[in-house]
Amino acid sequence: MDVAHRLRTEGYRMTPQRQLVWDALRRAERHLSAEEIHEQVVDIVPDFNLASVYRTLTLLGELGLANEVQVGDGRGYWEIAHDDDVVHLHCRVCRRVDHHQGELVAEIRNHLAGHHGFVSEDVDLVVHGVCAACDR
Amino acid sequence: MDVAHRLRTEGYRMTPQRQLVWDALRRAERHLSAEEIHEQVVDIVPDFNLASVYRTLTLLGELGLANEVQVGDGRGYWEIAHDDDVVHLHCRVCRRVDHHQGELVAEIRNHLAGHHGFVSEDVDLVVHGVCAACDR
DNA sequence: ATCGGTGCAAACAATTTGCATTAGA
DNA sequence: TCTAATGCAAATTGTTTGCACCGAT
Numbered sequence: 001m002d003v004a005h006r007l008r009t010e011g012y013r014m015t016p017q018r019q020l021v022w023d024a025l026r027r028a029e030r031h032l033s034a035e036e037i038h039e040q041v042v043d044i045v046p047d048f049n050l051a052s053v054y055r056t057l058t059l060l061g062e063l064g065l066a067n068e069v070q071v072g073d074g075r076g077y078w079e080i081a082h083d084d085d086v087v088h089l090h091c092r093v094c095r096r097v098d099h100h101q102g103e104l105v106a107e108i109r110n111h112l113a114g115h116h117g118f119v120s121e122d123v124d125l126v127v128h129g130v131c132a133a134c135d136r
Numbered sequence: 137m138d139v140a141h142r143l144r145t146e147g148y149r150m151t152p153q154r155q156l157v158w159d160a161l162r163r164a165e166r167h168l169s170a171e172e173i174h175e176q177v178v179d180i181v182p183d184f185n186l187a188s189v190y191r192t193l194t195l196l197g198e199l200g201l202a203n204e205v206q207v208g209d210g211r212g213y214w215e216i217a218h219d220d221d222v223v224h225l226h227c228r229v230c231r232r233v234d235h236h237q238g239e240l241v242a243e244i245r246n247h248l249a250g251h252h253g254f255v256s257e258d259v260d261l262v263v264h265g266v267c268a269a270c271d272r
Numbered sequence: 273a274t275c276g277g278t279g280c281a282a283a284c285a286a287t288t289t290g291c292a293t294t295a296g297a
Numbered sequence: 298t299c300t301a302a303t304g305c306a307a308a309t310t311g312t313t314t315g316c317a318c319c320g321a322t
Contacts, residue, residue: 013276013321034312049279054312070206072260074286075311087244089254098254104247108223108261111240117268118225118234124208125244126260132253149296149301170287185304190287192302210311211286278319288309295302 003065010063017041017048021056022065030096031069031077069097071126088126093134139201146199153177153184157192158201166232167205167213205233207262224262229270 003022004014020041024032034053042048057078060066068076071090077097085105089098105123112120139158140150156177160168170189178184193214196202204212207226213233221241225234241259248256 008322011276015277015321017278047279050311051280051313052278055277058313070208072206074210087248089248091254092257100248102247104244107243108240108263111238112223112225112236112263117271118227118263119266119271120263121228121265122263124260124262124264127244127248127254127256128258128260129254129256131255135253135255144297147301151296151302153303183304186286187288187305188303194288274322276319276321278317280316280318281314282316283314284312286310286312288307290307291305293303293305295300297299297301 006063006065012059017045017052018056018059020044020048021053022060025060025066025078025080028079030094031071031079033075033077035075037078069126071095071097072128085123089131090126090128091131091134092128093130096131098131142199142201148195153181153188154192154195156180156184157189158196161196161202161214161216164215166230167207167215169211169213171211173214205262207231207233208264221259225267226262226264227267227270228264229266232267234267 004019007014007018021037024037024040034050034057037057038048038050038053041053057066057068061068065081066078067081068078069088071077071088079097082099083101085101087100087102087104089100091097105125108123108125109120112118140155143150143154157173160173160176170186170193173193174184174186174189177189193202193204197204201217202214203217204214205224207213207224215233218235219237221237223236223238223240225236227233241261244259244261245256248254
């Protein structure tokens with residue numbers, strides 16, 4: 001996915017800072033907080049500012065290129081956008097978040113469809129636990 | 137459930153403030169923010185302080201008598217504790233949160249049990265959408 | 273040359289904490 | 298009485314905003 005091009009067609013500009021935030025997300029093996037992204041980028045651009053992380057993440061979110069996930073501590077964690085219907089498996093030890101794709105979320109939608117007259121939009125399924133690597 | 141007694145056996149004291157916070161949660165038809173609880177109680181105890189709401193909620197949480205749920209805006213919402221395995225149906229219009237009890241969460245646990253070696257602890261399923269009452 | 277993006281500092285909002293005072297048991 | 302709980306104010310933390318300058322197109 002060419003983010004630079006995508007940004008330009010939407011009337012935004014690609015900047016080194018934005019590129020570096022994007023790179024950090026791509027490279028990440030887990031969801032990153034704004035703070036963590038900032039720490040990575042500031043090594044390369046010393047006066048890089050936290051506010052720019054937030055502005056960039058908000059923008060990427062609006063363009064559907066990145067997502068925020070709440071894992072329960074006040075802060076927000078970010079990841080490259082992916083299909084809506086995934087389960088987040090959140091390891092409380094290493095804090096990594098795995099994605100489990102499958103029919104599960106679709107089943108949840110079906111299951112709820114009949115009842116209550118509740119119109120489901122986003123299904124937000126976060127399972128907290130311990131991942132295989134940390135479980136010993 | 138006699139909270140006063142429960143508190144005492146754990147070495148805590150029942151105070152008018154704590155009772156009123158508890159009453160607010162019992163009475164509530166939806167999850168309440170700390171601010172909302174404070175607004176209710178301050179009508180009865182004029183100099184009742186927000187910090188006491190937080191301290192009381194934290195305590196009730198530790199005793200397993202109340203739960204916090206994150207619905208996605210930065211703030212925390214509280215409810216009387218209930219069975220773990222419920223789905224939270226969060227209406228984005230009236231902000232009410234319904235509980236849907238059923239085999240759903242158990243199914244999710246089963247579904248995940250085989251895969252990944254991930255050990256599930258809390259299943260946190262929040263479905264965002266529009267409830268029957270608001271859907272028209 | 274524009275006008276959008278950045279750094280910086282200040283503003284915010286939700287929650288927490290330190291401390292002197294009050295009040296359950 | 299004795300120690301936990303409260304009110305109050307100040308401190309923290311995560312995030313947002315205003316503004317003057319900078320730089321991508």
